[in-house]
Amino acid sequence: MRRAYNRHLSKDLVGKQVQLRGWLYRTRSSGGIVFAVVRDSTGIMQVTVKKGSVPDEDFDSAVKAGIESSVEIDGELAEDKRAPGGFEVRAKRFQVAGLSEPFPITEYQSTELLLDLRHLWIRSREQTAVSKVKAAILMGARKWFEENDYIEVTPPIITAVAPEDSTTLFQIKYFDRIAYLSQSAQFYLESLIFSLDKVYSLTPSFRAEKSRTPRHLAEYWHLEMEAAWMDNEENMRVQEELVAAMLDKAVEKCPDELKLLKRDPATLKRIRPPFDRMKYEEAMDYLQKRGLDVSWGSDLGAIEERELTKDRDMPVFVVNYPKELKPFYMKENPEDPRTYKNSDLLAPEGFGEIIGGSERETDNARMIAWLEDKGESLDNYKWYLDLRRYGSVPHSGFGLGIERIVTWICKLDHIRDATPYPRTVARVYP
Ligand code: ATP
Ligand code: MG
Numbered sequence: 001m002r003r004a005y006n007r008h009l010s011k012d013l014v015g016k017q018v019q020l021r022g023w024l025y026r027t028r029s030s031g032g033i034v035f036a037v038v039r040d041s042t043g044i045m046q047v048t049v050k051k052g053s054v055p056d057e058d059f060d061s062a063v064k065a066g067i068e069s070s071v072e073i074d075g076e077l078a079e080d081k082r083a084p085g086g087f088e089v090r091a092k093r094f095q096v097a098g099l100s101e102p103f104p105i106t107e108y109q110s111t112e113l114l115l116d117l118r119h120l121w122i123r124s125r126e127q128t129a130v131s132k133v134k135a136a137i138l139m140g141a142r143k144w145f146e147e148n149d150y151i152e153v154t155p156p157i158i159t160a161v162a163p164e165d166s167t168t169l170f171q172i173k174y175f176d177r178i179a180y181l182s183q184s185a186q187f188y189l190e191s192l193i194f195s196l197d198k199v200y201s202l203t204p205s206f207r208a209e210k211s212r213t214p215r216h217l218a219e220y221w222h223l224e225m226e227a228a229w230m231d232n233e234e235n236m237r238v239q240e241e242l243v244a245a246m247l248d249k250a251v252e253k254c255p256d257e258l259k260l261l262k263r264d265p266a267t268l269k270r271i272r273p274p275f276d277r278m279k280y281e282e283a284m285d286y287l288q289k290r291g292l293d294v295s296w297g298s299d300l301g302a303i304e305e306r307e308l309t310k311d312r313d314m315p316v317f318v319v320n321y322p323k324e325l326k327p328f329y330m331k332e333n334p335e336d337p338r339t340y341k342n343s344d345l346l347a348p349e350g351f352g353e354i355i356g357g358s359e360r361e362t363d364n365a366r367m368i369a370w371l372e373d374k375g376e377s378l379d380n381y382k383w384y385l386d387l388r389r390y391g392s393v394p395h396s397g398f399g400l401g402i403e404r405i406v407t408w409i410c411k412l413d414h415i416r417d418a419t420p421y422p423r424t425v426a427r428v429y430p
Contacts, residue, residue: 007042009087013077020045020073020089023123024065024100034062037084038071041128043256046083047073049091058094068100068123115416119430122420129257130418133250134406138202140249141223144242150198150225155188157203161380163187164327168207170218181206184399186329187384189226190360193395194387200225202402212425213302214414215352217403219423226397232331232341232359235396236317239345239355240273243315243405247271250409261410267313268409276316280339283308283318299325300344305352312348319343328370330358345398347408354405357398364388 004018022040029035032051037044049062065071074093079086105113105120114121121127145152162169163184170181185201192199205222225238247268250258258265278286280300287294287304294304300318309316320339323332330340342358361367364385371378378385403418416422421430 005042006038006040006045006085009045009077009089011079014079014087016077017074017092018077018089020047020071020075021097022071024067024069024071027062027065027067029063034059036062036065036071038073038089039123039125044084044125046080046085046088047075047091047094048088049094054091054094058091061096062091062094064099065096066100066102068103068120070097070100071095072097115422115427116430118421125260127417127420129254129260130406130410130412131420132257133254133261133410134402134418136250136253137246137405137409138223138402139253140246141202141242143249144245145200145225148198148238150200150227151192151196153189153192153196153199153201155182155185155192155201155203157182161187161384163329164207168209170206170208183207184222185224186226186397186399189224189397190384190395191387193226193228194391194393197229198225198227205399210425215302215404215407217415217419217422217424220404220415220419221402222399223402224397224399226395228393228395230359230396231394232319232343232357232396235357235359235398236275236277236319236343236345237273239317239343239357239398239400240275240315242400243345243354244271244273246405247409258410261412263409263411271314275314275345276312277343278308278316278318280318280321297322297324300353302352305346306350309346309348309352310350315345315347315354317343317345326358328367328374329360331361332363332366347405349408351408354408355398355400357396359394359396362388362392362394 003021020038022038024036025039025044026037034049036047038047049059051059072095073089073091075089075091078088078090080088105117158179159182160179163186172179172181183205185203189199189201202221202223204219206219209216209218251265251268255265284294284296287307290307292304292307320333321342322339326340326342330342333339333341340358344353345355346352347354371381403415406418407415412418
């Protein structure tokens with residue numbers, strides 16, 4: 001007898017012998033019959049265990065086994081309109097592999113308890129669906145990069161310089177020195193384009209985000225790319241194609257998971273390049289007209305990004321931010337030197353930023369002036385500045401937060417549910 005996964009049990013197997021392995025999702029007994037619902041990695045299936053149809057000791061274990069006990073069942077597949085999914089397995093054998101103690105998670109639980117019991121809560125159907133959607137979008141991204149001749153590279157995680165805001169650096173003891181956990185692989189990716197042309201990496205990034213927001217983690221998975229001979233226009237085209245390819249894979253692989261998460265796959269299928277481009281300046285006008293107290297130089301936070309995207313069903317690029325809002329490595333916009341040639345990609349439906357990208361500055365004098373002005377030690381950046389000294393090339397790149405895009409696609413209320421073990425100010429356990 002072949003082991004079957006719940007999802008594969010369909011009409012053509014009706015009347016056939018099947019073997020199920022899984023965990024008890026629900027169970028109740030009444031008289032001489034046990035109704036068990038068995039969960040495996042693909043879904044749930046109803047199993048009926050009738051006294052007399054299985055050996056007596058099997059029936060006794062079926063009565064005794066509580067939810068989350070792991071079980072192995074042989075039986076015959078039958079159609080049954082009352083069962084979830086329309087089928088059930090009528091057991092001939094019912095074996096318990098591991099009996100579960102009374103499971104500590106019952107129907108209504110506080111968020112805190114579910115975070116304390118994360119190692120058990122990740123068995124939930126929602127969390128299982130999120131994990132699969134995440135795997136699908138990563139698959140879609142890797143496939144897109146491969147088809148477009150990008151090389152996957154492995155930058156370091158332990159670093160000495162800060163590409164982003166130095167106030168969010170995690171410091172570590174590194175032998176007898178101090179080092180930092182990477183916030184972004186960007187500088188290292190930039191160094192690799194001189195030999196590999198177009199590169200990408202998928203790594204954890206670390207940010208000591210002190211404010212508790214529903215869209216910041218202290219550790220997240222960062223998909224970053226960098227390409228030589230690329231301006232910010234082409235950089236945005238890469239982003240819109242890549243995002244569409246990631247969504248396509250989620251829709252192809254996970255239609256049922258998306259529905260379980262209350263995301264209609266059709267809304268994702270409609271998302272096609274090109275996405276709108278809106279200048280930062282236009283964004284300010286738009287927000288002012290809607291009564292928000294913003295002006296040139298205001299940063300776009302969650303509130304502003306929600307306002308900009310709540311009536312959209314496609315992502316939108318906000319381009320050319322004022323320099324004071326963005327890091328020094330971005331390229332000055334010759335058409336408006338107050339701004340950079342950069343873009344943030346905002347997901348629709350009120351969600352907000354999922355990607356930050358820019359063309360990179362190639363003028364060392366400009367970067368040095370900025371670093372000196374900020375009192376940074378040039379020694380730390382010497383290697384980075386070298387990249388502009390030996391065959392400098394126009395180039396661009398971006399970083400996409402994997403948990404951000406998952407939170408959006410899966411319609412989650414909080415980014416912590418986009419990862420099995422969220423790391424936040426308040427939590428490193430389990
Ligand atoms: P935000 O303004 O939302 O803090 P950022 O400008 O700091 O974002 P970047 O430095 O451009 O973000 O990082 C690239 C991408 O990484 C962001 O677009 C976002 O998707 C993701 N990201 C940034 N910080 C976090 C975080 N703390 N947790 C999860 N994802 C993040
Ligand atoms: Mg940030």
